[in-house]
Amino acid sequence: MKITKQTVAGKLTDYLHQEITLAQLVDWAEDAMMDGDFDAGDAAKLADVVARIGLADVRSFGLTWEDCAEILMELGYEAHVDVIAA
Numbered sequence: 678m679k680i681t682k683q684t685v686a687g688k689l690t691d692y693l694h695q696e697i698t699l700a701q702l703v704d705w706a707e708d709a710m711m712d713g714d715f716d717a718g719d720a721a722k723l724a725d726v727v728a729r730i731g732l733a734d735v736r737s738f739g740l741t742w743e744d745c746a747e748i749l750m751e752l753g754y755e756a757h758v759d760v761i762a763a
């Protein structure tokens with residue numbers, strides 16, 4: 678699978694929108710580290726980011742909102758929150 682900035686941003690967005698669980702995000706990241714084809718222009722940055730996501734299920738690492746926002750910023754995206762009545 679080809680891993681690009683857009684791919685990683687999309688997975689984080691799915692997680693933040695609660696469309697996938699943390700476990701699913703971590704599984705994707707672990708698979709991407711093993712089998713992924715990182716975009717050549719950003720390979721080192723993408724590998725670092727995906728490796729960080731892959732550790733999110735370890736209690737001492739975790740994945741906070743701030744972590745997600747920082748990762749997205751590193752990838753050239755901004756995270757915004759909309760709060761709506763349920």
